[in-house]
Amino acid sequence: MTELIVGLAGNPNVGKTTVFNRLTGMRQHVGNWPGKTVERAEGHFKHGSYEYDVIDLPGNYALSAHSMEEIVSRDFIVDDDSDVIINVVDAANLERNLYLTVQMMELGANMVMALNMNDFAKKKDHIIDIPLMSELLGFPVIEISAKDGDGFEELLTTVEKQASNPIDSSAKLSYGDELKEHLGDLQSLIEKDSNLLDVPSVWTAIKLLERDSIVIEKVQKSSQSSAIMAEADKVAGHLHDLYDAGAEEVVANARYAYINGLMAEAVKRPDVEKETTTDKIDRIVTNRFLAPFIFIFVMFLLFHLTFTIATPFCDFIDEWFAWFGEYLAGAVGNEILGSFLQDGIIGGVGGVIVFLPQIILMFLFLSILEDSGYLARAAFTLDKVMHSIVGLHGKAFIPMILGFGCGVPAVMATRTMENESDRLLSMMLIPFMSCTARLPIYSIFIGAFFVANKSIILLSIYLLGIVVALIVAGILKRTMFKGMSAPFVMELPTYKVPSLKGVLLHTWEKTKGFLRKAGTIILGSAIIIWILSSVPFGVEYGSQESVLGMIGSAIAPVFAPLGFSTWQAGIAILTGLVAKEVVVSTFTTLGGLEEDDEEGTIALVHDLFTPLSAYSFMAFCLLYVPCFAAIGAIKQETNSWRWPLIMCAITLVTAYIVAFLIYNVGMLAGFG
Numbered sequence: 001m002t003e004l005i006v007g008l009a010g011n012p013n014v015g016k017t018t019v020f021n022r023l024t025g026m027r028q029h030v031g032n033w034p035g036k037t038v039e040r041a042e043g044h045f046k047h048g049s050y051e052y053d054v055i056d057l058p059g060n061y062a063l064s065a066h067s068m069e070e071i072v073s074r075d076f077i078v079d080d081d082s083d084v085i086i087n088v089v090d091a092a093n094l095e096r097n098l099y100l101t102v103q104m105m106e107l108g109a110n111m112v113m114a115l116n117m118n119d120f121a122k123k124k125d126h127i128i129d130i131p132l133m134s135e136l137l138g139f140p141v142i143e144i145s146a147k148d149g150d151g152f153e154e155l156l157t158t159v160e161k162q163a164s165n166p167i168d169s170s171a172k173l174s175y176g177d178e179l180k181e182h183l184g185d186l187q188s189l190i191e192k193d194s195n196l197l198d199v200p201s202v203w204t205a206i207k208l209l210e211r212d213s214i215v216i217e218k219v220q221k222s223s224q225s226s227a228i229m230a231e232a233d234k235v236a237g238h239l240h241d242l243y244d245a246g247a248e249e250v251v252a253n254a255r256y257a258y259i260n261g262l263m264a265e266a267v268k269r270p271d272v273e274k275e276t277t278t279d280k281i282d283r284i285v286t287n288r289f290l291a292p293f294i295f296i297f298v299m300f301l302l303f304h305l306t307f308t309i310a311t312p313f314c315d316f317i318d319e320w321f322a323w324f325g326e327y328l329a330g331a332v333g334n335e336i337l338g339s340f341l342q343d344g345i346i347g348g349v350g351g352v353i354v355f356l357p358q359i360i361l362m363f364l365f366l367s368i369l370e371d372s373g374y375l376a377r378a379a380f381t382l383d384k385v386m387h388s389i390v391g392l393h394g395k396a397f398i399p400m401i402l403g404f405g406c407g408v409p410a411v412m413a414t415r416t417m418e419n420e421s422d423r424l425l426s427m428m429l430i431p432f433m434s435c436t437a438r439l440p441i442y443s444i445f446i447g448a449f450f451v452a453n454k455s456i457i458l459l460s461i462y463l464l465g466i467v468v469a470l471i472v473a474g475i476l477k478r479t480m481f482k483g484m485s486a487p488f489v490m491e492l493p494t495y496k497v498p499s500l501k502g503v504l505l506h507t508w509e510k511t512k513g514f515l516r517k518a519g520t521i522i523l524g525s526a527i528i529i530w531i532l533s534s535v536p537f538g539v540e541y542g543s544q545e546s547v548l549g550m551i552g553s554a555i556a557p558v559f560a561p562l563g564f565s566t567w568q569a570g571i572a573i574l575t576g577l578v579a580k581e582v583v584v585s586t587f588t589t590l591g592g593l594e595e596d597d598e599e600g601t602i603a604l605v606h607d608l609f610t611p612l613s614a615y616s617f618m619a620f621c622l623l624y625v626p627c628f629a630a631i632g633a634i635k636q637e638t639n640s641w642r643w644p645l646i647m648c649a650i651t652l653v654t655a656y657i658v659a660f661l662i663y664n665v666g667m668l669a670g671f672g
Contacts, residue, residue: 004053009077063103087100089101090116090120113140126267175258183205190228208228355439375401403434411430429473436514561663578628588601612667
């Protein structure tokens with residue numbers, strides 16, 4: 001079979017990931033670009049006599065050297081052995097999307113355009129002459145529907161033809177006589193050095209005018225370096241005198257002029273744009289007064305549905321693990337080995353797997369909110385609050401919203417922030433967002449003390465994380481991270497019905513990570529906890545006389561002012577440093593002895609806590625040091641142990657203060 005390497009490129013929110021999922025299905029994996037801390041999604045599939053290797057490039061608006069995502073995208077187009085670039089474009093926002101297209105044309109990319117979201121364009125009365133657009137651009141334009149799969153067969157057939165007959169798309173660009181003449185002068189000097197011809201000379205010339213640091217460094221190694229740089233400075237000066245603007249602005253204006261000409265020829269639009277359904281919904285959803293209440297209601301509904309739907313499934317899994325644990329313990333006929341299997345393995349891992357339905361549903365609902373376009377509105381809503389209180393802008397809250405799922409990808413999402421100070425501050429705040437790993441902790445304590453108001457209590461915990469994050473951000477912004485953030489326009493994607501396949505793939509990817517953790521970290525922790533609970537042999541299992549009990553007793557007084565001074569609570573906090581699910585695994589190993597795992601654990605925490613101390617404990621687990629994986633992600637992103645250690649100190653101090661206030665103010669108010 002013939003192998004084809006295909007890159008998927010496009011702006012954020014154009015359906016690129018949906019195209020990727022529809023093409024590759026489950027035959028995909030995510031890793032980092034070689035030598036880069038940028039995520040790389042890669043998938044494989046077969047079509048006819050071709051075997052495809054598809055790389056989902058980061059969503060970009062440009063191909064400058066301003067962010068790592070933009071650099072890896074252009075490096076892939078320039079340096080990697082790609083056969084075709086599929087440029088996924090939102091037909092309803094064609095003008096904005098074409099700015100990236102034009103820059104890929106400057107690179108001479110062998111392209112096929114996949115024109116997506118055509119139904120939204122038609123609703124806005126945009127009529128696109130696709131054959132004419134294809135002729136003007138110089139490469140094929142194929143109408144598709146990523147959601148329904150329409151046009152994919154034609155797209156793949158066209159990609160295969162294009163791979164056989166590559167086209168240098170830079171030939172069709174037209175930037176006006178003045179700029180063309182000066183670019184030509186630069187190009188003639190660049191073309192004298194064959195080492196600079198791995199990309200079209202027009203691209204190198206444009207990047208020199210834009211003062212692109214990577215291209216300048218490359219040109220400075222050339223034998224023609226002095227002549228090329230002198231000519232670039234001369235052209236930039238001339239353009240400034242002519243247009244009273246910097247060369248970078250002149251180039252951007254030339255690109256938009258080309259795009260405007262293309263739009264005028266190939267797209268008919270109404271004189272007055274029709275108000276879309278998205279515009280109508282946004283009048284309510286992003287209303288400055290209603291938006292916060294809508295966000296709270298949506299979160300409440302999410303938690304209520306999660307608990308209501310998941311409970312019967314959780315009960316079934318709990319009963320099965322209880323039966324299986326008893327069966328294994330009875331079958332082995334050895335008291336110590338039976339305890340190891342029932343209390344250590346089944347109790348430790350099963351006590352967390354019991355909450356798998358809740359975790360799956362949480363991931364599912366978050367994926368629906370993200371794919372529908374609402375999650376961006378939630379970030380926009382809270383961004384206004386953050387801006388007024390803290391001075392942080394747009395991108396800062398997007399990683400924090402992602403932190404509701406998992407802290408590791410949330411930390412990685414800070415890469416898109418150009419301002420290093422804002423990026424570091426966002427990393428300090430992400431641990432305060434309640435990830436799904438903490439959900440089993442809340443479920444146990446809510447099941448023990450707050451059954452009647454479970455959704456409200458869970459919502460209050462999530463809101464507590466947001467409020468604390470804002471307060472800490474305000475303090476840090478005035479101390480460690482002084483100065484205003486760089487302004488940023490947050491894009492609000494068009495509302496759409498999420499594709500079932502895309503939502504299920506997102507949910508499976510995240511659930512798979514949880515199951516992998518259950519089979520490795522949680523299993524290992526459960527075994528260690530069982531051993532420490534059993535030695536020295538001869539003492540009662542899980543008693544204060546065990547090694548685990550002695551360690552817990554040593555650290556328990558530290559937490560007495562927070563309302564939980566028992567050794568079991570102390571050891572759960574300690575083991576939770578590995579992964580937050582291990583907090584539940586610890587209680588389950590200690591409390592799920594002869595009963596159902598969940599019932600035994602609930603009975604144990606009911607004996608150890610009061611409702612007030614239980615809420616204080618949940619708040620502490622919400623806010624204190626995140627898991628080792630999140631700490632490692634911050635270390636990788638900052639390339640230093642300094643910031644992970646600072647984050648650990650900030651979260652630990654914050655958790656202690658907040659839990660102290662909750663318990664002691666609650667006691668004074670008579671809630672003890």
